[in-house]
Amino acid sequence: MTLELDSRLNSLGFAKPPAETRVVVAMSGGVDSSVVAALLADEGYDVVGVTLQLYDHGAALAKKGACCAGADIHDARRVAEERGFPHYVLDYENVFRDAVIDEFADSYLAGATPIPCVRCNERVKFKDLLATARDLDADCMATGHYIQRHAGPQGAELHRAVDAARDQSYFLFSTTREQLEFLRFPLGHLHSKAETRALAHRYGLIVADKPDSQDICFVPNGDYASVIKKLRPGAADPGEIVHADGRVLGTHEGIIHYTVGQRRGLGIGGLSDPLYVVRLDAEKRQVIVGPRELLATRAVPVREINWLGDAPFASRAEWPLSVKLRSTRPPTEAVLRPVSETEATVELLSPEEGVSPGQACVFYDPDGSRVYGGGWIWRG
Numbered sequence: 001m002t003l004e005l006d007s008r009l010n011s012l013g014f015a016k017p018p019a020e021t022r023v024v025v026a027m028s029g030g031v032d033s034s035v036v037a038a039l040l041a042d043e044g045y046d047v048v049g050v051t052l053q054l055y056d057h058g059a060a061l062a063k064k065g066a067c068c069a070g071a072d073i074h075d076a077r078r079v080a081e082e083r084g085f086p087h088y089v090l091d092y093e094n095v096f097r098d099a100v101i102d103e104f105a106d107s108y109l110a111g112a113t114p115i116p117c118v119r120c121n122e123r124v125k126f127k128d129l130l131a132t133a134r135d136l137d138a139d140c141m142a143t144g145h146y147i148q149r150h151a152g153p154q155g156a157e158l159h160r161a162v163d164a165a166r167d168q169s170y171f172l173f174s175t176t177r178e179q180l181e182f183l184r185f186p187l188g189h190l191h192s193k194a195e196t197r198a199l200a201h202r203y204g205l206i207v208a209d210k211p212d213s214q215d216i217c218f219v220p221n222g223d224y225a226s227v228i229k230k231l232r233p234g235a236a237d238p239g240e241i242v243h244a245d246g247r248v249l250g251t252h253e254g255i256i257h258y259t260v261g262q263r264r265g266l267g268i269g270g271l272s273d274p275l276y277v278v279r280l281d282a283e284k285r286q287v288i289v290g291p292r293e294l295l296a297t298r299a300v301p302v303r304e305i306n307w308l309g310d311a312p313f314a315s316r317a318e319w320p321l322s323v324k325l326r327s328t329r330p331p332t333e334a335v336l337r338p339v340s341e342t343e344a345t346v347e348l349l350s351p352e353e354g355v356s357p358g359q360a361c362v363f364y365d366p367d368g369s370r371v372y373g374g375g376w377i378w379r380g
């Protein structure tokens with residue numbers, strides 16, 4: 001660990017001494033947020049750990065070891081005990097089910113590909129948990145997200161994490177400016193997860209070698225279709241697989257099994273050209289397939305926009321930006337044309353494949369480093 005790194009991590013940006021600065025740390029029981037809590041406690045901050053129980057680990061949805069369930073709560077508590085700061089567990093099962101899981105299931109049934117982690121940040125962690133932190137008289141709330149918060153001339157700014165492989169900006173675009181003022185992300189400056197684990201070992205944390213959590217915490221092994229079937233029994237009805245030219249090519253076991261851009265697993269072999277899912281029609285329960293060229297999208301309709309730029313979002317006819325259309329893709333150049341305060345059309349300079357309703361379109365400045373917000377892709 002370099003001295004330079006330590007000095008960057010030493011301050012949450014408050015004028016008063018750490019001992020007089022109360023920080024609520026959102027603790028999942030994973031290595032990232034445990035390191036945040038240990039680091040801040042070590043620097044002398046008045047740390048209070050809070051863990052949300054998001055679902056019952058004995059219930060059908062959860063898997064052993066999934067975040068937010070029993071074993072993780074136990075780990076978070078152990079870290080707090082060993083580092084000597086208070087820790088609270090709050091039961092958020094009902095809130096999480098209503099605000100995140102239900103929409104996740106309904107979104108798939110409507111033919112979209114949702115991102116529940118964004119809704120969890122927006123509706124649970126940065127709303128109710130943040131309110132709890134204020135109730136606890138905290139000066140700020142810190143999380144283990146890999147993202148940077150910079151103090152800019154117009155207020156707090158959101159920037160991509162230094163470690164591009166860990167960057168979570170795609171999942172945080174809907175953070176409001178007011179929330180951002182109160183939030184801190186002490187891991188955003190780190191260059192790799194190895195640095196986080198090195199810190200965890202330095203503090204002797206029991207979670208130092210705990211495996212990284214999975215993509216969606218309530219979906220065991222990525223098998224989201226099983227989760228949806230449990231939540232909405234009978235809702236995943238079979239239907240037709242239809243070529244974009246109108247030919248019926250076969251049947252499927254429910255549109256929840258498909259996503260735009262998918263090629264494998266269509267079960268319609270024997271055709272000369274490779275076919276891709278180009279659209280899901282929830283009303284007709286049809287999976288529409290076609291050749292690859294039908295996947296290319298240039299104009300992306302976006303709504304529910306949260307803007308984190310300095311000038312009002314709708315104040316200009318167009319903005320040159322770069323955008324990310326999937327969490328795993330790099331930013332790509334675009335021009336954004338506002339339609340209203342919360343809606344826009346994003347025109348991509350080079351067309352992208354597999355742009356799916358329900359995913360986020362996240363806006364960055366043209367060099368792809370500062371996050372200007374984003375919105376939800378819809379069908380238009």
Ligand SMILES: Nc1ncnc2c1ncn2[C@@H]1O[C@H](COP(=O)(O)OP(=O)(O)OP(=O)(O)O)[C@@H](O)[C@H]1O
Nearest residue numbers: 026027028030031032033051052068143144145213
């Ligand atoms: N159940 C929870 N209770 C409180 N805070 C949580 C909970 N789950 C996640 N968080 C907070 O949100 C951050 C990002 O969550 P995410 O699910 O992306 O975890 P992660 O990257 O696996 O981090 P960690 O190693 O801390 O689990 C966590 O670092 C933590 O600060």
